[in-house]
Amino acid sequence: MSVIVEFRASSEDFELGQILSVEGNSTVELETLVPLGEATVPLFWIHNTSRESFVDGVRRHPTVDEATPIDVFEDRTLFTLEWNADQDRLIRAIQGNGGQILNAVGNPSTWKFEVRFPSHGSLSAFSTDCDDEGINLEVTRVYSPSNPDVQPRYGLTEPQFEALTLAIRMGYYDIPRGCTTKELADELGISDQAVTERLRRAIVALVTDTLPIDEGEE
Structure with a gap:
């Protein structure tokens, strides 16, 4: 592609x-x-x-x-x-x-x-x-x-973009962590499990859309 x-x-x-x-x-x-x-x-x-x-x-x-x-x-x-x-x-x-x-x-x-x-x-x-x-x-x-509609967010949906940027702002990926998934969930108004899944999908979408990973590569 x-x-x-x-x-x-x-x-x-x-x-x-x-x-x-x-x-x-x-x-x-x-x-x-x-x-x-x-x-x-x-x-x-x-x-x-x-x-x-x-x-x-x-x-x-x-x-x-x-x-x-x-x-x-x-x-x-x-x-x-x-x-x-x-x-x-x-x-x-x-x-x-x-x-x-x-x-x-x-x-x-x-x-x-x-x-x-x-x-x-x-x-x-x-x-x-x-x-x-x-x-x-x-x-x-x-x-x-x-898929030009996702250009500004590099493959992320609006909820994925919101969750990932919030996680970065609140220090979720810092060492030590600045917040927990429970705190992110409270901010987003969703469950702890939903936050974890949303962040996982966001990272997969971001990597797929921006890094040189071709389909079929081993």
Whole structure:
């Protein structure tokens, strides 16, 4: 089952972020929802920046063959980028693990990505490759596209989310414990046994939705 991850990366940590360098409140946004590669010519929007100076700077990069404005508006410009993505460690890690970039937006310091991977295993391999390359990723969200309604709670139902967050706030998982299941039950208005079962199911749901555990793995 495919999985979608949203993460942030420093603009300095990968070549594309360095190529598409902007300043101030300017942003760069990927337009084409396709994998980036040597044979692909992606489209990017640049917002709130000088088109001429930006494109000239992009063209001077040694791995860029051409950057061509396509549509020009008062506050934004759409342009094509012809470049060799093989030199980019982040893009190479995405491609090498079957990832597809769904969305990418960059500012002067940070890029935000949304990438679909074929499985949790491929996502885990991508994360390992980034660690090996020294690329620091800040993962903000991982979810299954087949069940988007549970995205904000990572697979937890509302009662599970309530019980688990209450247990953490009251110190149930601290050492020593800050409360008992009986005290949690009193707060939630359910039985001691129901709290225990709800916490168990919450942990199973959370791990299943966020960690690379593929069905059929031993």
